[in-house]
Amino acid sequence: MIAILKLRWMKLRDDSKLMLFMTGLTLIMIAVFASIGYEPTETKIGLVDEDQSPITIRLYDVLNHLEGYEIILYDLESAKEAVKEDDIEGAFYIEKGFTTQLQTGSAQIQRLLISENMDNMQMVNLIDSSLKKVLSEYQFSQVLLNNLDLNQLDGNAVLKNILATLDEHWTYKQPVTLTAKTLTEEKNYDAIKHSVIGFSLFFAMFTIVFGISDILVEKEQNTWQRQLISPISKFSMITGNMLGVFVLGFVQVSAMFILSKYLFKVQWEGSMLVLLIVVAAFVFCVASMGMMLSNFVSTMGQLSAISPVILTGTAMLGGCFWPLEIVTSKVLLFLSILTPQRWAIEAIEKLLIHGYNISAITNNIIILFGMGMVYLLLGTLLLNRKALA
Amino acid sequence: MLSIQGLKKSYGEVKAVKGVDISIEKGEIIGLLGPNGAGKSTTISMISTLLKPDAGDIFFKGESIQKNPKSLQRVLGVVPQDIALYPSLSGYENLKFWGSAYGLKGAELKKRIDEVSEIIGIKERLKDRVEKYSGGMKRRINIGAALLHQPELLIMDEPTVGIDPQSRNHILETIKELNDRGMTIIYTSHYMEEVEFLCDRIYIMDEGVVIANGTKDELVESVSKERKVIVEFDEDAEDVCHAFETLEQVDQVLCEKEKMTLLTTSSEGIMQKIIELSAEKKKDIISIDVEKPNLESVFLQLTGKALRD
Structure with missing residues (x-):
């Protein structure tokens, strides 16, 4: 095995080129994502209020306090122009006499849209819930007013006071407050950290899979067959190659986390030592997967054709590019279980973003090593079968 | 063995x-x-x-x-038909790896690399990458890799497929020497x-x-045991040729104007007879060739095909 390790060391000048290229790509992708950032955006919606009644004015207030929306007041023509110019997603049009029509049940609020899409479809729910709230407040106020001696009070001032009190209650003094608190004081999702983790694993997979597939190159160069008839045992040949690639992949992934800390000032939580255990399990799993994959193709050219498809596909499923929390398809979530990336990302995020300790990610580490063992076993069996064919 | x-x-x-x-x-x-x-x-x-x-x-x-x-x-040392070397490594690195694959290390490995590179005549180019070698040089390193552990x-x-005559001769001489x-x-x-x-x-x-x-x-x-005797005359000599048809020790005669081919298992006295008959018929001989069967004809006869088919 020492001979094989020495060979891999001598060949490092070729392998290191691939590793440096993949590390460079990872750094570029992280830099791009870091520069983009994730600022929350507000959906702009227009409101044309020709009625200008207390109800519609109140409706504007309620709409304008909704999180994620910015309500802009227009006249009808300006609203149409703004929708056409795509300055706003759409606009509500409240005609004069809306409040009067409410009492007869014939009131209408029109939507001004270019076409219906995901963003402006929400407008229906938005106006519906807001209007219900305003009307219930208004009816409640009216009941109160009717029961008061208005001869001695200024009706409008009372109404204004009631609405202000209601508003205060809506905001601060809701009768029931539902709150949630996590026991671990979990940190929020961090897109930059997710990118560093996802891209580090994604690009490292190429180095590892192509590294272990050096066996294919050896077969093409007939050196594999020459080794088989030498006193080097097949076990040494496989372990030597696996170990060489393992070190290469381990160095690349670990380096990415260190570089991200000092180059991009990413603040990692958790133990770096535990991280190295997760990285080791992941690299072992991917190297074994590479060993198995290299049995399904005959040449390096064929592997170069199928690898990007498999690696990118599993990276997408495993959550390298986006968090799995946004995936709702049960099929995709089930498929993600089969990818090593999912278990590695989950473990690294728990560790480095949320600050969990090793006991929270033991299952992930065991699954990664388990998957690796299965791939390695299959890869070795296929390799032996082919060698004797 | x-x-x-x-x-x-x-x-x-x-x-x-x-x-x-x-x-x-x-x-x-x-x-x-x-x-x-x-x-x-x-x-x-x-x-x-x-x-x-x-x-x-x-x-x-x-x-x-x-x-x-x-x-x-x-x-066992094996020199495979196809070159089995690492093209991105130098000749020295290739020999070093194959030597270590057979358990050689340290000073002994260096000594053997020196000796083998001398035998295969490639010492000056050992530092170059194998991918830069000519076909003949690759063949020599391919052989060298099998000799390091003195099998x-x-x-x-x-081992000589597709190489220049100079390299081929060197390889053949090397094999003779190793056998000696x-x-x-x-x-x-x-x-x-x-x-x-x-x-x-x-x-x-x-x-x-x-x-x-x-x-x-x-x-x-x-x-x-058959010999083939081919005689060429300066002019049509069919009369000489036909005179051999009756000769007991000749198995077969082929007459083609100026050329006569005799097949015989006993060539004793045939030369003398050819000269005598030619002189008698006043025909001048240009050349006489005697062909013994070789491995090529053995192979052809046994398999019905040429070796390079």
């Missing part, structure tokens, strides 16, 4: 080797001749422990190599003259079986 008994190997429906028996004594050079698809490479792959036979066995110094392949692998048995599978030092060699080639030059005994294979074996002379004798 090596005894191959009843070796068989099939690839699916195709029976590549159908029962081969070969024995090799220490210090011999054995030639393995055969056209493409004769089963030579499969036989060599089984001897070198790369393939497991379906039936039969190979005994090295009386021990089955199927049961204990390591005993042979340690003292007792060397298998060379067409006591190395046992199994040599396969398409080139009849290489086998004739190098080998003590020759095994001819065709369609998965050994169809003949022996020394070159034994093989030639076993096929035919």
Whole structure:
């Protein structure tokens, strides 16, 4: 095995080129994502209020306090122009006499849209819930007013006071407050950290899979067959190659986390030592997967054709590019279980973003090593079968 | 030293080797001749422990190599037909790896690399990457990689394919020299003259079986003792030619105007008779050639095909 390790060391000048290229790509992708950032955006919606009644004015207030929306007041023509110019997603049009029509049940609020899409479809729910709230407040106020001696009070001032009190209650003094608190004081999702983790694993997979597939190159160069008839045992040949690639992949992934800390000032939580255990399990799993994959193709050219498809596909499923929390398809979530990336990302995020300790990610580490063992076993069996064919 | 008994190997429906028996004594050079698809490479792959036979066995110094392949692998050197080197590594690095694959290390490895690079005549270019070498130089390093551990048995599978005459001669001289030092060699080639030059005994294979074996002379004798005498005249000599038709020791006469071909198993007195008859018929002789059967004609007669088919 020492001979094989020495060979891999001598060949490092070729392998290191691939590793440096993949590390460079990872750094570029992280830099791009870091520069983009994730600022929350507000959906702009227009409101044309020709009625200008207390109800519609109140409706504007309620709409304008909704999180994620910015309500802009227009006249009808300006609203149409703004929708056409795509300055706003759409606009509500409240005609004069809306409040009067409410009492007869014939009131209408029109939507001004270019076409219906995901963003402006929400407008229906938005106006519906807001209007219900305003009307219930208004009816409640009216009941109160009717029961008061208005001869001695200024009706409008009372109404204004009631609405202000209601508003205060809506905001601060809701009768029931539902709150949630996590026991671990979990940190929020961090897109930059997710990118560093996802891209580090994604690009490292190429180095590892192509590294272990050096066996294919050896077969093409007939050196594999020459080794088989030498006193080097097949076990040494496989372990030597696996170990060489393992070190290469381990160095690349670990380096990415260190570089991200000092180059991009990413603040990692958790133990770096535990991280190295997760990285080791992941690299072992991917190297074994590479060993198995290299049995399904005959040449390096064929592997170069199928690898990007498999690696990118599993990276997408495993959550390298986006968090799995946004995936709702049960099929995709089930498929993600089969990818090593999912278990590695989950473990690294728990560790480095949320600050969990090793006991929270033991299952992930065991699954990664388990998957690796299965791939390695299959890869070795296929390799032996082919060698004797 | 090596005894191959009843070796068989099939690839699916195709029976590549159908029962081969070969024995090799220490210090011999054995030639393995055969056209493409004769089963030579499969036989060599089984001897070198790369393939497991379906039936039969190979005994090295009386021990089955199927049961204990390591005993042979340690003292076996194989020069594969296709170059089996790392092109991105230098010649030195290649030799270093293959030496260490056979357990050499440290000063001993360096010494052997020095000696072998001297033998294969490539010392000056050892630092260059193999991918920059010419075809002949690659072949030499390919051989060198098999010599580092001083194997007792060397298998060379067409080591001179596609190289320049200078490199070819150097390789053949090297093989002779190695054999003189006591190395046992199994040599396969398409080139009849290489086998004739190098080998003590020759095994001819065709369609998965050994169809003949022996020394070159034994093989030639076993096929035919017939000599071919070709005479060329300066003018039409059919009258001379027809005069030979009645001669008892001539088996066959072919007359083609100025050219006469005689086939005979006893060429004694034939030369004198040709000269006498030519003088009698006043025909001037331009040339006389006597052709003995060679390995090429043995091969052709045994297999019905030329060696390079």
